[in-house]
Amino acid sequence: MKAVFKQTQGMLPVSTSYCPGCTHGVAHRIIMETLDEMGLLGKAIGVAPIGCSVVAHQFMNVDMCESAHGRAPAVATAIRRVHPDRIVYTYQGDGDLASIGMAEIVHAAARGEKFSTFFINNGIYGMTGGQMAPTTLIGQRATTCVDGRTREQAGMPLKICELLATLDGPAYIERVALNSPAHIRKAKKAVRRAFEIQQEGKGFTFVELLSTCPTNWGLTPPKAMEWLEENMIPYYPLGVFREPEVK
Amino acid sequence: MARKFKVVFDRERCKGCELCKSFCPKKIIEMDTQVNAKGYCPAMITEQEKCIGCQSCATVCPDCAIEIFEEEE
Numbered sequence A: 001m002k003a004v005f006k007q008t009q010g011m012l013p014v015s016t017s018y019c020p021g022c023t024h025g026v027a028h029r030i031i032m033e034t035l036d037e038m039g040l041l042g043k044a045i046g047v048a049p050i051g052c053s054v055v056a057h058q059f060m061n062v063d064m065c066e067s068a069h070g071r072a073p074a075v076a077t078a079i080r081r082v083h084p085d086r087i088v089y090t091y092q093g094d095g096d097l098a099s100i101g102m103a104e105i106v107h108a109a110a111r112g113e114k115f116s117t118f119f120i121n122n123g124i125y126g127m128t129g130g131q132m133a134p135t136t137l138i139g140q141r142a143t144t145c146v147d148g149r150t151r152e153q154a155g156m157p158l159k160i161c162e163l164l165a166t167l168d169g170p171a172y173i174e175r176v177a178l179n180s181p182a183h184i185r186k187a188k189k190a191v192r193r194a195f196e197i198q199q200e201g202k203g204f205t206f207v208e209l210l211s212t213c214p215t216n217w218g219l220t221p222p223k224a225m226e227w228l229e230e231n232m233i234p235y236y237p238l239g240v241f242r243e244p245e246v247k
Numbered sequence B: 001m002a003r004k005f006k007v008v009f010d011r012e013r014c015k016g017c018e019l020c021k022s023f024c025p026k027k028i029i030e031m032d033t034q035v036n037a038k039g040y041c042p043a044m045i046t047e048q049e050k051c052i053g054c055q056s057c058a059t060v061c062p063d064c065a066i067e068i069f070e071e072e073e
């Protein structure tokens, strides 16, 4: 018997702390599979955020560093500048990156820092129990907008790829989704592209991964995958927002 | 000869989320009625011979609980 789908050495052989069906697990696996396939597990340094993935270092089989809430891009900037031969990435949720950490991500992107950011957009604060995030959709319920987000009260949800694409620094920006096998395969290609461009030293690379939080959305994992397709993708279109060639 | 695949589930790593079951095009994944040590009803394959090796289940599994093998001729 030959293995056609083998689990990657990039994930440690432990059970994660994520809820059943949470796509944080899928995001972890495709990033670590990619590093494994590129032979970079010994060379990569990850920076974990605050949020449900605060303990990503217990699951990802690479050197990792924890950062204060939202400050992963600043930590990654330092690591990549001191170790230009390493492959450095941040892994951040939407509360972490788009609320408290907005300044850090914008300035790291503007400076064209040569690390990669994987932005897990699940439209909610997962870890703290489902509060509204800057990415919560209009009409979407959260514990801090129980009748659904309104434009009057909270403004429109932030489109981070589009926002960062106004800057000169980024070399590569793409938005992908984790809600089906086909989308996950595409997402993995984007992860690989980000690491390749980083290896070439071309500048800042950013991949937004539309994700689910079945627990705080109050949906079963399969229903959450459908909800993402029907509600998130129309507002957050998938695609490439910046390529090295067209920069 | 038709290709033959074997899907292997890690019962203890599975959290019973049912994503593999919902994305299997052949509808041959079901949940066990016996719980694992964590208290989840883990996924299992019912009709192995119908598997087409598409890897949809392993691709969506958030818990690295699925491996797929192919029988060599």
Ligand SMILES: Cc1ncc(C[n+]2csc(CCOP(=O)(O)OP(=O)(O)O)c2C)c(N)n1
Binding pocket: A050, A051, A052, A053, A069, A092, A093, A094, A095, A096, A097, A100, A120, A122, A124, A125, A126, A127, A128, A133, A213
């Ligand atoms: C300085 C600071 N402010 C607030 C918090 C509380 N807090 C912890 S995680 C979190 C948001 C997490 O949401 P997100 O980044 O979307 O990640 P998820 O849990 O959804 O993966 C907040 C506000 C904190 N830990 N530190």
Ligand code: SF4
Binding pocket: A017, A018, A019, A021, A022, A023, A024, A052, A122, A126, A127, A212, A213, A214, A215, A216
């Ligand atoms: S609370 Fe949401 S984001 Fe956090 S582990 Fe659970 S499902 Fe995932």
Ligand code: SF4
Binding pocket: A021, B009, B013, B014, B015, B016, B017, B018, B019, B020, B021, B042, B043, B057, B060, B061, B062, B063, B064, B065, B066
């Ligand atoms: S997708 Fe993975 S964790 Fe979820 S039920 Fe299937 S084997 Fe278990």
